[in-house]
Amino acid sequence: MNFTLTVLGTASAMPMTGRYQSAQVLSVHGRSFLIDCGEGIQRQMLRARIPMMKIDSVFLSHIHGDHVFGLPGLLSTMGMKARTQPLNVFAPPSFAPLLKFFLSYYGEGLAFEIRHVPLTMKAPEVILQTKSVEVLAFPLNHKIETFGFLFREREPQMNVRKEKIAEYGLSLTEIAAVKRGDDVVRGGQVIPFNELGYKPFEPRSYAYCSDTAPFAALPRWVAGVDLLYHETTYLDELADQAALRHHSTTLQAARCALEAGVKQLLIGHYSSRVKETDRYEAECRTLFPATTAAQDLMTVDLPLVKAE
């Protein structure tokens, strides 16, 4: 029942020795979702001991090189390792020619289907539902079409209190109703479901926002998530550079976290000008104390919190 983020790269476009470019893996109940795919991701997955073949789906925010140049190698390796399970790639329409080119040049002998699901929404929309998680995509504000992603653990079934089964003599049909979150109705009597049962845990949530300049709707779209990853390409003093390049500063990311009322803020996508991330973190914390500067191969585990 894990909900664990592994950060594989934290650099922005210009390469650095100490950092890889954008790529993350979110593992929910053992299923792995790859978010962006910077160059060298396979090496980072090997180091983080994340099995490449276990990647369930891929989510690409946009097609800038520092977010996708690791994909051809990864897909080739999946092919060499004889993957047969289809791979969904949720990505903007601009990804289609990249995939077409890859398949025409490097697709020979691939035994698995790569299905591009194009993202075109103007506001958050569900793009994937599994047994354990639902994923929404929403537009960001970057130079080219770019999308953010919100991963939400699904509401768990209610647990039925054993003592109430005896007390009310609940039938199997009534127990099933409580599990679904429905009240039990007997003639005129209504027994509220939350007297008979309880939610075993609070669903966890993670939002990924890179690359983006700030915009009014974003805090609303990621409101209340447990963990928000928001890019901070620039320190506050370079706000003009950030605006010019449709990126965010530390304070802009922190303001988004604050307005959205998230529990934790994780920052990254650092400019190559700055080697130490202390200043990024310190600037964010002036507005939003629960900020962590992401580092390559850092793992953020969101533990299960009992709802009772």
Place this chain on the structure above:
Amino acid sequence: MNFTLTVLGTASAMPMTGRYQSAQVLSVHGRSFLIDCGEGIQRQMLRARIPMMKIDSVFLSHIHGDHVFGLPGLLSTMGMKARTQPLNVFAPPSFAPLLKFFLSYYGEGLAFEIRHVPLTMKAPEVILQTKSVEVLAFPLNHKIETFGFLFREREPQMNVRKEKIAEYGLSLTEIAAVKRGDDVVRGGQVIPFNELGYKPFEPRSYAYCSDTAPFAALPRWVAGVDLLYHETTYLDELADQAALRHHSTTLQAARCALEAGVKQLLIGHYSSRVKETDRYEAECRTLFPATTAAQDLMTVDLPLVKAE
């Protein structure tokens, strides 16, 4: 006056934690030639302290992913660093669509020209001549069109012996003739140039052969080079795999070095099955003792050898 090879990657197609994929930089008299360009090459160049902007030309053996997937990122970085110097890429014709695709998708704002020089020769041909080096390309024997490269330092001008200038009272015209390697002729008298002058050093040479199965002409084409890099994807026991995939074994590479009469053999492009390279090296040395198993970030310096 250096002639130095830096090996950036020694793995074959399947990624490994300890090794990058094929890429090398040969530096001749301070000019840097990039040979193949596996994924992650920028990181390796940073670690090896090879300035990306100093790359003079690129030589691509073939377009398999493990030899080219680092190129889009490298070209993008050169663009961000505002390179203006044109970049020649010597590569098979199959590279043309890759370059076209890269330029159409990621070429916006590049301030330098990328010139693809297509390789189509059936036997060694000179493809580049600079003041210090001449480069030849020749076909290899792989699954797809693939080329090897031979870098030869150019013959130096003769040095004129000072004592002979006085002894014969050589004129400026006669001195120039000796420098060019011409005899001095005075009426019926011929004074041989090598009595009057001497070659200051022996030109150095390096040949790159990856990926290839053995074939009869290859030892002749790389005959006598100071340093031969020859792939050894497989140990001898996997000769059937090597044949199937148009690769070479240790013994095949060593036999080529022996027949070609090269001074040193450098091997690499190791299969991911084998973690230690001792066995590759040991097998080669049974036939060709001057074998070294290349390691990532290894540097091989060919020192200047005086001809006298």
